[in-house]
Amino acid sequence: MLELEHTTKTHDESRQGEALDMLATGKSTGRKLYIESYGCQMNFSDSEIVASILLDNGFETTKDYKEADVVFINTCSIRENAEQRVRNRLKEFESAKSKNPGMIVGVLGCMAERLKSKFLEEEKLVDVVVGPDAYRDLPNLIDKVDDGSKAVNVLLSREETYADINPVRLNSNGISAFISIMRGCDNMCSFCVVPFTRGRERSRDAYSIVKEAQDLFQSGYREVTLLGQNVDSYKYTAPAAEGEEQKPTVNFAQLLALVAEVSPELRVRFSTSHPKDITDEVLHTMARYDNICKYIHLPVQSGNSRVLELMNRTYDRAWYMERVDAIRRIIPACGISTDVITGFCTETEEEHQETLSMMDYVKYDFAYMFAYSERPGTLAAKRYEDDIPEEVKKRRLTEVVNKQQEHSLYRLQNFVGKVHKVLIEGFSKRSDQDYCGRNDQNTMVVFPVDERFKPGQYVHVLAERCTSATLMGKIID
Known part of the structure; x- marks a missing residue:
């Protein structure tokens, strides 16, 4: 999933009236919450769920962590530099806590399970650690910390989708919003920790997704982005009552159409697609609705089939190129972006050149590009030696970045005059x-x-x- 390098803080003006109502009814605890989010869009969406849960339990939000009673950092384990940034930030919170001993500091999200003992026991930087499927337990965990205990819940779930929770729109512009349509991932890409930190794939009730889109539109939002680790594998079957026939399954193409039909004035985007799963049905649905944006994030990771097999991406170079050809044929004006990893285990110079040639073939509109960073617990860390020297990884990354800058300029120049x-x-x-x-x-x-x-x-x-x-x-x- 694409990675964002910025921070969101909890300040949601659209729910200020609700917070004032809680004060009037006595439901408010007077305690203040501050959240920072790092990493992918799913983490930002999760922070909105957390804020909603705690707002309903009497918390208010603040933009200043120094005045907060509870400080959460929602984490990402995709890249090593993200972990170091989180650790540095926790040390800043520790300094603020020394002046406010009652402050609770917690780590949420993907980094929570893997580093729980280090954060809690070795470095003593946090009071509470909560995984992505345990956010409903936060009020109880906060109570435990209030009673003098450390608190942990990193259990993964096969059912949790938070479908019934109306997210607080954090730092919202009131125009664009994320809608989480599924959680977890069943793909076992060898470089990725997501299946281990977010659990198995499960799809959210299609009707709750449409209802959330309708509510957002009625509230003035004009763009929604449907989120999932692999949106193309979305599949929801409503439970049938006793004696009823099994209800039809809603796939991603059908869900896209349902959301698009909320209003022609509501733009629909989605992220992320997996090359092995994106279908012509999805592409034809995109072509059919003017308000489904003509843009697909289609991570390639490598342009070489052998490296793709080591990455366990389950497609090869030819398959990926065929999917690009299908996009260009069915949606000629479609923008395509990608993810690229340079210097994966055993990657040769010739294989790196195939990645560059793939970029020449597609001419991506933009890309998220990284040198390979081994993540503990992944299949690659267990199976392969991280044997490409850092200077080689960085040199290859520079070549990829330079290539992409050429292609981005080429794409935008074609937009000029239109x-x-x-x-x-x-x-x-x-x-x-x-x-x-x-x-x-x-x-x-x-x-x-x-x-x-x-x-x-x-x-x-x-x-x-x-x-x-x-x-x-x-x-x-």
Whole structure:
């Protein structure tokens, strides 16, 4: 799943009225909650679930961890640098705790299970450790810490989807939101810890997903992103009552259509697709609905079949290229992004060149690119020697990054001179004289503010120029 390198803090203005209602009824405990999230979009979505659970138990949210009674860091174990960042951040929280001894510090998410003993016992940095399937237990675990105990729940579940929880939209712009459609992963990619930290794959009730999309649209949101480790393997069958016939199964293509039909004004995105599972039915559904964005994140990881087999990706180079061909045939204007790992165990120079040639074949719109980092507990760590020197990994990564910059610029140059439908997300980071938003292909577009329009509205923008990452233009009628 793509990895994001930024932090979300719990501050949800859309639920401030609800918090005030709790104060009036006496339900509020007066305790304040602060959450930071690292890693993939699923972690950010999970933080919204956690905030909802604790808000319903009387907590309020704060943007300042120094004034919080409970501080959580929602973690990622995908890359080594993420773990070091979390550890450094916990030491900052430890300093704040020395001035506020009643503060509870906890670790949530994927890193929790693997490093629970280290965080709790060896380094004594946290009071509570909670895995991704145990968030409902948080009020009880906090009570245990209040009573003077350390608290841990990292049990994985085969059923938990949090389908009945209405997430608090953290740091929300009120326009775009994530909807988690499934949890866990059944793919055993040899470099990945997700199956061990998030458990087996299970799909959420399709009707609860549609209801969440409807509620978001009614609340003013205009874009939803359906989230799963592998959305293409989504499969939900509603339980049949005694004596009833078995109800039909809803697959991902059908779910996409159901969400798209909430409103033509609601944009639908999704992440992440697995090359072995993405079907022509999904592609034809995308082509059929104008409000399903024409963008697919399709991780390749390597362009060489032998390395893909070592990675246990269950497809080869030819299969991946055929799926790209199908996307180009069925959705000609579709944007495609990817993940690339350089320097995987035993990768030769010739095999690295095949990754570069795959990039030339696809010409990705953008990519998330990393040098291989061995993760303890993964199949690769158990089976293969991490034998590629760091300087070789980094040199190969540089070549991949340079190649991608060329292709990103190429893709954006092809957008110049064309009109793009853009959902205004807010002001540009650089100037309050410019709006920004994304086109169908998930490319950021920047354009001067027009007082006739405001965030949450669609506009048509003529792209006049570009950088390697951004389109710039003007609104046209």
